[in-house]
Amino acid sequence: MKNREKRQVTRAHTLLHGGDYNPDQWLNRPDVLADDLKLMKLAHTNTYSVGIFAWSALEPEEGVYTFEWLDDIFETIYENGGNIILATPSGARPAWLSQTYPEVLRTNEMRLKQLQGARHNHCFSSPVYREKTQHINKLLADRYGNHPALVMWHVSNEYSGECHCELCQEAFKEWIKDTYHNDLTALNDAWWGPFWSHTFNDWSQIQSPSPIGEEAVHGLNLDWLRFVTDQTIDFYKNEIVPLRELTPSIPITTNFMADTDDLIPYQGLDYGKFAEHIDVITWDGYPAWHNDRESTADLAMKVGFIDDLYRSLKQQPFLLLESTPSAVNWHTVNKAKRPHMHLLSSMQMIAHGSDSIMYFQWRKSRGSSEKFHGAVVDHDNSSENRVFKDVAEVGQTLEKLSDVAGTTRPADVGILYDWENNWALKDAQGYGLETKRYTQTVQEHYRTFWEKDIPVDVIMKEQDFSSYKLLVVPMLYLLSLDTISRLKEFVANGGTLVSTYITGIVTEHDLTYLGGWPQDLQDIFGMNPLETDTLYPSDRNKVRYSGKEYELKEYASILEVNQAKIEGEYLEDFYANTPAITSHSFEKGKTYYIGGRLEQAFHEEFYGDIIKELGLSPIFPVKHEKGVSVQARQSETEDIIFVMNFTEEEQVVIFDKPVWDKLNDEELVGEVTVEKYGIKVVAVPLTN
Structure with missing residues (x-):
């Protein structure tokens, strides 16, 4: 490797544009690799994620290393003026590793050992896999850590899934013992062990949830999901040991995801917890633009929500690490982006805090499952097709906006989102099993601020509330006494808090609060929700607020008002003419409680009133229509x-x-x- 002077091109200096580059697929085609360098210039790209699934190309046999091709890629990209985000290859194992060390194979919830193949299916607990990944990562850091083209480490790829093998069972038992301080009584209390005679009298009796075993103990299910997050983070921390030691100045990331069908944050891991351990938040964004179930603006609102959530995890710009310049290959219908949509969707990412537009993939694979997934370079190898020209337009636009990199998005409004809450609420065998839709409900409360151009941080319960004028906390079913205390402090110090039906029902162990709603919540809201009515999809009610009637569906809380002011009333059913919406002044602050799930027109009116009351405004007002x-x-x-x-x-x-x-x-x-x-x-x- 040649010695090069480090080029000072980082997130703080430019917007990154490029994508996942897989030269390891084309090592027998030097003409293709030469074309790549020419096309990179024409596309106005500057950064490439390399090596994500390249383990078999780096180590084709155990202990036999072939780094020369990657040496060449580093040199040619550097000489071409580009930057490299170097990936660790743990996301997909070479076949020799699974054959020699079968313990690395994942075991599913049916207790079946999986076979070699696919990707993201390794055991996070396997000592062998941890040793092998750390070793290959050390070799990469040794070889490329000082190369001037290297700007970031991309650790593994889209961590996901869970393993139920004996190694993971033992790790889970140790996690449980540590969590409950080696106290079986505390565990049995937290999991409500006497129910169905599920009391444990020995740690060895604990197993992970399974369809062929236990999956109805909600405390167990919740703790298992917490364990999966912690074990994944622990695996990640093992991976990055040599990267931190050998390249302390190179930032480290791993790419987060979103569930694309309904465009909500990925639910398999608690990203709020994971964010503490990475330097830069990155995510892979694949909205289904032009779908037949929602308007373009409706989908754009959801994209804005996820952007604001991932940006708020570290209160700094994030990176869009994967996107598509046109279609993907896994939707039921893989529709191409219409003219101008690629630039628009890219600028939305930048507007909400991204310092990059990166693609999966640079060049379409010739074979296998992603040969028709969108890419900058299509099978025609042309710079003249529509998609390539759209990418080049984005690149030219980003060059004009280079001074945007590193800038902030100040916000006076915080909306609270919680992965653990969603896990617990989905698991709850109550309310409407198909209508709880926690994430979608939070997005609907976000919508009004997005439509009115009011900046929003979407924050975790562990983050500081004090900088916000308004905190919106919808459907926080799982609510610990500690978080309740922090919400009370926020209101007491002058904040305005909005919450809703199905809030404050269970503790952090998914145990219901006895004696009614926690007293601190009754104090700050000045009322007490007595009962939650769940409506069939065909049922409707109405609420009168500010002289207007609004449609209610799915949920209605019956409220006992103490000191609170009644702001709205139900109009129908046995609770007609009783409180539906309340407000209450508490010490220096104020609270609002929305008792039922109401139409968007209500949110516009309700939050419009609060926006006026608190003097909230866009950073720069522009008059425009909806959409x-x-x-x-x-x-x-x-x-x-x-x-x-x-x-x-x-x-x-x-x-x-x-x-x-x-x-x-x-x-x-x-x-x-x-x-x-x-x-x-x-x-x-x-x-x-």
């Missing part, structure tokens, strides 16, 4: 305002003050037309 989103990032000298049209027709927006168009180098003021799926990015100097 246009205005988001902002803020540097030390200016606000960068992204105006994005998520409607199916051109829209007119109004700038009351002159702004500078950063993409076209011209002043804009008054009425400005934004085409269908169009964007405007403008700068507004900060004034003292």
Whole structure:
């Protein structure tokens, strides 16, 4: 390897553009690799994730290493002006490893040992797999840690799944013993052991949940999911030991995901907990644009929610590490992005805090399962097709916006989201089994702020609440006394808190609170929810609020008001004319409780009133119709305002003050037309 001067190109200096690059698939085609370098220039890309699934190319036989091809890639990309995000290869094992060490194979919940193949199916507890991954990672760090092209470590890929082998069973038992301080009585109390005669009298009796064993003890299910997160993090921490030791100045990430069908955060791991252990949040975003079940603007709202959640995990810019420039290959219908949508969807990521637009994949595979997954370079190897030109347009746009990198998104509104709460609520055998939809409910409370261009942080219960004027906490079913105390402190110190039905029902062990709603919640809300009515999908009720009637469906809490003020009432059923919405002043702050699941028109009215009451406003106001989103990032000298049209027709927006168009180098003021799926990015100097 040649000695090179370190190029100072990092997240803080530029926006990254590029993608997953798999030269290991093309080592027998030097002409293809040569074309890649030419096309990288034409696409205006600058950064490439390399080596993600390359273990068999790096170590084709145990102890036999072939790094020369990767040496060449480092050199040619560096000489081409590019940066490398180097992956560790643990996401997919070579066949020799599974054959020689079968303990690395994962065991599923039916207690069946899986076979070699696919990916992401290794045992996180296996000492052999931990040793092998750490060893290959040390070799990579030794060889490439000082190379000037290296800007980040990409550890494994999309951690997911769980293993039920004997190694994991033993690890789970040790985790349980540690969690409950070696006290079986405490464990049995937390899991409500006497139910169905499930009291344990020896640690050896504990097993992971399984369809062929126990899966109805909610405390066990919840602790198992916590264990899976902790064991995955522990595996990750083992992987990064040599990276931290040998390359302490190189940031480390692993890519988070979202469930694409309904576009909610991935639920297999608690990313709030995982975020503490990585340097930069990255995620793989694949919204199903142009689907037939929701409007473009509805989907854009969900994308904004996940962006704001992942950005808020560390309160710093994140990276979009994977996306597609057009279609994917795993949706039921894999529809291509329409003209202008690729630039629009990319700018939405930047607007909400991303410092990159990266793709899976750079070049389409010739064979196997992802040969039709979207890519920058298609099978035609052309720079003239529509998708390649769309990518080049994004690259040119990012070059004009390089000063956006590293900038912030200040917010006065926090919306609380909690993975553990979702696990527990989904497991609860009550309410409506198909209508709980915790994440989607939180997104609906987020929607009004997104539509009104009010910046939002989507935060964890462990994060600091004190910087927010408004904290929205919908459906926090699982609510510990510690979190209740912190919410009470937030309100006492002057904050405004909004919560809803099905909040504060169980402890952190998924045990119900006895004696009714916790007293601290009754104190700060000035009321007490007595009962929750669950409605069939065909059932409807109505609530009167601020002189208007709004439709209610699925859930209604029957409330006993103490000191609270009644803001709205139910209109039908046996609880007609009883409180549905309340407010209460508590010490320096104020609370609101929404008793039922109400239509979006209510959220617009209700949160509109709170926005006025608290003086919340967009960072820079732009007049526009629904479906246009205005988001902002803020540097030390200016606000960068992204105006994005998520409607199916051109829209007119109004700038009351002159702004500078950063993409076209011209002043804009008054009425400005934004085409269908169009964007405007403008700068507004900060004034003292």
